[in-house]
Amino acid sequence: MTMPAPSPPRFPFAEVTTLAASGPGHFHAEVNDQWTIGGKPNGGYLLALLGRAAVFVSQHGHVIAASAHYLRSPETGPVAIEAEVLRTGRAASHVRARMCQDGRACVEALVTTSQLDGATAPYWDYGSPEVSQVAYEDCQRLASRSPSGMRVAIMEQIEVRLEPETSGFTTGVPSGRGELRGWLSLPNGESFDPTSLLFAVDAFPPATFDIEFAGWVPTLELTVYVRALPMPGPVRVLQRAQLIDAQRVDESCFIWDHRGRLVAHATQLAGIRLG
C-alpha cells in the first residue's frame, strides 16, 4: 500500500506578485521559488512583477503594452523594483520599470498603461489566427518534468493543458509544426487580468519543443500587447515558432478568453542551441 503523493502547496499569482512599497516608485518583491523552470524564474512572471509596479505608479489601471529586455536571470528571493513615469497622457501613461538584485540590473521594461473597457467588441479581427475548438477537458495537463527530466516546478502551480495533436514532444514525437495549443489556468482558478496576462504569454513551453528538443531557451526580449479584459476562467493559448536562425528563435503567443476573444498577443526573441 502506498500513500498518495501530497499535493504541493499552491502559491497564487496575487501572492507571488505582491509588492511592498519602499519609497516613491521603489518596491520590494520576493521571486517565488516554485514559479520556476529548473530553478530559474519564468520570464513572464518577472515581467508581470514589473507590470504591477508600473500600474502602481501610473494613473491608468491596465497594462496595454509592455516590452522587456532580459539582462540576467535573478535568483529566487528578494528583488528591488523601480518604476518611473515617463509621461502621463490623457489616454495612456508610459512607465519605465526595472528589477535589480544585489544592485545588479536583471530585467528592464517599458510599459504603457491605459484603461481598458469591458464593454467593447472587436471591430475587425480577420488577421488573427483561427481559434481552436478543442475543449479544456480534451487537453492533457503537462507534467512538471521537461523532456530532459528537469523539474519544472511552475507546472505544479499553474495548469498547462495541451491539445493531444500538439503534445507529441512529451513522448519524444514532436510534430515538426512548431506549434503548441491548449489552455492555461492560474492556481486555484484565479481570474486573469492585464497583469497576469503578461505572465500568461510566457507560460507555455517553447514552441520549439514541437520541432526539436534543445534544452534551455532563454528569453532575450518579450513584448506583450493586452487587447481586452478577459472573462473569468481559463484562457486558450497558441504558442508558435516562426524562424530559427543563428541560434535564435522568435515565437508568437496568442491568448483568447474562454469565449474566444483575443485578449493578448506577444512576440519573443530567445536563444536556442539550434541553427
Add this chain to the structure above:
Amino acid sequence: MTMPAPSPPRFPFAEVTTLAASGPGHFHAEVNDQWTIGGKPNGGYLLALLGRAAVFVSQHGHVIAASAHYLRSPETGPVAIEAEVLRTGRAASHVRARMCQDGRACVEALVTTSQLDGATAPYWDYGSPEVSQVAYEDCQRLASRSPSGMRVAIMEQIEVRLEPETSGFTTGVPSGRGELRGWLSLPNGESFDPTSLLFAVDAFPPATFDIEFAGWVPTLELTVYVRALPMPGPVRVLQRAQLIDAQRVDESCFIWDHRGRLVAHATQLAGIRLG
C-alpha cells in the same frame, strides 16, 4: 508646353541619421523634415536614430532587438539622444536609449545589440509567412499623397512599391484583407543594414488602409527583431493588420532581402479611429 516637375532633393538615410557626439553617451541629431508624414517624423526613422546611438555606445555592432515606446512626436529639427549601456555580455549588450526635444522625452527604447554573421543560414523557417513572388518591376510606386490628400514627403525620399493586388486603397477600393505587400528602397539605392531595417519595418503605410481609410494611425509601441544581415538591394515587405479593437490596432511587418531571406520582423500597436 509645361516644364517637367523638378526632382525633389534626396536626403540619404546615412545623412538623416547622422549623430554628433556631445558627451559620453550623449548625441545631437537633426530630424529631417522630408522624412515625414503630414509633417510628423516617421516612427521607424526615430527608432533608427536611437538604434544608431545604441550601437555607438555598445561593444556589439548590430541591433538584433529594439522596442520603442512613443511618448510624444518630436517636431522636425534638433533632438538630443542619450544612450546608456545596461549590461555588456559576451554575446549581446543591452542599451537604453531615449530621444528628447526641448527637455521633453519623446521616444524611449530598449535595444539589444550583438554581432550578426553574414554566413549563417536559417535552420527552420516553416513558421514564417510565404514569400511573395511578385517582381519589383511589377509593383507600382506609391505617390506622396495619402488617400485624404495629405503630403507624405517621405515617399519622395524612399521608394515604396505595392503589388497591384494590395494597392486598391490608392483608388478607394481596399481589399478588406488588411495586407500590403511590395518592395522598399532607400534613397539612391543605399543598402540596408540592421539600423536601417529598424526604419524599414515602419516604412509602409498602415495595413489598415487595406481595410478602411481612417486618417492618422499613430504608433504607440514598435518592437523589431533583426534576424540576419540583408543582401544589398531593395527589400520585400509584408505589412499585415491583426486586430482592431477599442480604437487600437496591432500590425506585423516582415522584411525579406531580395534573395528571399527573412531579415527582420516587427510588431506594432497603434491608435486608430475605428472600433
